[in-house]
Amino acid sequence: MSKKKYCEKFSVPEHLTVPLGACIPAPVKEQRAMITGNWRTERPVIDHEKCNLCLNCFIFCPDSSWHLDEEEEKMVWNADFCKGCLLCVAECDVDCLDAENELNFKGGVVRLDKPY
Amino acid sequence: MAKEMFLAGCSAAAYGAALARVEVITSFPIRPYTGIMMELSKLVANGELDAEFVHGEGEHAQVAIAYGAAAAGARAYTGSSGVGVTYAMECYSPASGGRLPCQMAIADRALDPPGDFGSEHTDVMSCRDQGWIMGWAETPQEVLDNTIIYYRIGEDPRVLLPQFCCQDGYFVSHIPGKVVMPEQSQVDEFLPPYKHPHALDPTKPISHGPQIYPDQGPAINLQRAQAFLDTPAVIEEVIEDFNKIFGRDYKPFLDEYRTDDADFVFFIQGGHARTARFAVNHLREKGVKAGMVKLRFVRPFPTEAVAETLSKFKAVGCVENSTSYGGAMKGGNLIHEVRSALYDVDNPPAVTSFMSGLGGEVVSLEEFYSMAKVLAEAAKTGKVEQYVYWVGFDKGV
Known part of the structure; x- marks a missing residue:
């Protein structure tokens, strides 16, 4: 009978190796391996004059894309991770946030270094 | 002790x-x-x-x-x-x-x-x-x-x-x-x-x-x-x-029972293998050269061991205890793996399958005897009439 060995060892190129079980060091701040800003079609734009720093946007943002810069005393938006869900716009108590189309901005949406 | x-x-x-x-x-x-x-x-x-x-x-x-x-x-x-x-x-x-x-x-x-x-x-x-x-x-x-x-x-x-x-x-x-x-x-x-x-x-x-x-x-x-x-x-x-x-005697993948000069074997996994052993004994008493091969691991499927072991026989009957509706062999799952493992073997055995023991029904000795009839015929002719037999419902079983 012919006896076939099916395969013994796959060869994986260096750039495609992944850690065992896909476990990676926990991100200290941002998971740069998965930028989600390019999912966005609209973005929240803040009017700092109207903002009373109530932190509603920070509380309701599901992606932690708003934080308070305590020195400058203003809210800072993270373009790399905001998916444009606009919950912050709906939850803002003083109407200082507006939704604007991505195409109105130079450069448009955030692009990945390597497009899919 | x-x-x-x-x-x-x-x-x-x-x-x-x-x-x-x-x-x-x-x-x-x-x-x-x-x-x-x-x-x-x-x-x-x-x-x-x-x-x-x-x-x-x-x-x-x-x-x-x-x-x-x-x-x-x-x-x-x-x-x-x-x-x-x-x-x-x-x-x-x-x-x-x-x-x-x-x-x-x-x-x-x-x-x-x-x-x-x-x-x-x-x-x-x-x-x-x-x-x-x-x-x-x-x-x-x-x-x-x-x-x-x-x-x-x-x-x-x-x-x-x-x-x-x-x-x-x-x-x-x-x-x-x-x-x-x-x-x-x-x-x-x-x-x-x-x-x-x-x-x-x-x-x-x-x-x-x-x-x-x-x-x-x-x-x-x-x-x-x-x-x-x-x-x-x-x-x-x-x-x-x-x-x-x-102090036990386990085989890693395939447990063979009275296969030395067997013409055909039941290929089976799990508890019904106990009944299969009795069926093989009774068939042997009547001069039928039956044997049993029990599968111990489905994953990883022991492809090489199955090819090597089952190619010794003239016919193999997979006793299926699971369904694969609309699958390649229209019955159970084991036959898919067995036929794939045997594809590159010279002079492969005739392979068919038996749907039995579904829904908790016992795979009885009588069912094994009717499977044996089909397998003895396949061993003689080298061919199988059907890929799957629904035991108790199909002609001949």
Whole structure:
């Protein structure tokens, strides 16, 4: 009978190796391996004059894309991770946030270094 | 003198888990596997076993808890039957992809409809592509031994995969048999404490199951495929070691019964192999050259061993205890694997399959005799008339 060995060892190129079980060091701040800003079609734009720093946007943002810069005393938006869900716009108590189309901005949406 | 007990499969599985010193047990009731958790909860309540006993809110939660426990560095044990097995389906791939070797004890139960308490392998066979090690036991003794053996295989650094440790519901899980109880010192020698290369540790924070780029997806799948390529050698090593320490005589993949000069064999897994042994004896008394080959692992499927062993015979009948509706052979699952394994063999045997024992029906001696008639004819002509026979419904069986 012919006896076939099916395969013994796959060869994986260096750039495609992944850690065992896909476990990676926990991100200290941002998971740069998965930028989600390019999912966005609209973005929240803040009017700092109207903002009373109530932190509603920070509380309701599901992606932690708003934080308070305590020195400058203003809210800072993270373009790399905001998916444009606009919950912050709906939850803002003083109407200082507006939704604007991505195409109105130079450069448009955030692009990945390597497009899919 | 080793201690002997009279145990049903459920109790045997529980004692096996206790001897393996499981640290986290997670339960949810469903017949017939519930007996395992009843026995284990007693052992924990009586202070005979030091383990966390967590009651999940369903089977999905059960496997998720076992996943978390294994990630935290504990030897985790859970289990289910029938629709409970399929309800937890989402959690199987994360556990194998995350390379977390928890164990799921199974006592098979037919899937709905209708509500059927009988045994049938379709519940776990439906999960055979989820990256778990998988195999069936024939007796309560084999259930206890497999429980310990599977942990050793799954926790090997070359493997690191979760395991389905299966027994037929009722036929094995509820019918007692004689079980030789291993000494705790033997089990401790065979099965070292569980150590995972990246168990959760607050001083070295890591992410389990993070989002990845699509081009990393194939690489992760390949990693699991590689683990399964490496597993057969580990199984052979582990079984040899087990036989040496416990004085048993297990074959790693295929258990052959009276096959020396057999014309045809029943290819079978699980509890019905016991009936097959009696059928083979009776057929031999009548001069029919029948034999039996019992499959001990479905995953990893022992392709080379099956090709080498089954090519010795003129005809092979896969006794199917699970369904693959609309599959290539229109019947069960084993025949797909067997025919694939035999494709490159010179002069392959005639291979057919028999749907029997579905929904908890007994595969009776009479059914084996009618299968033998079909197989004897196939051995004579070298051809099979049909790929699948529904025993009791089809012509000729």
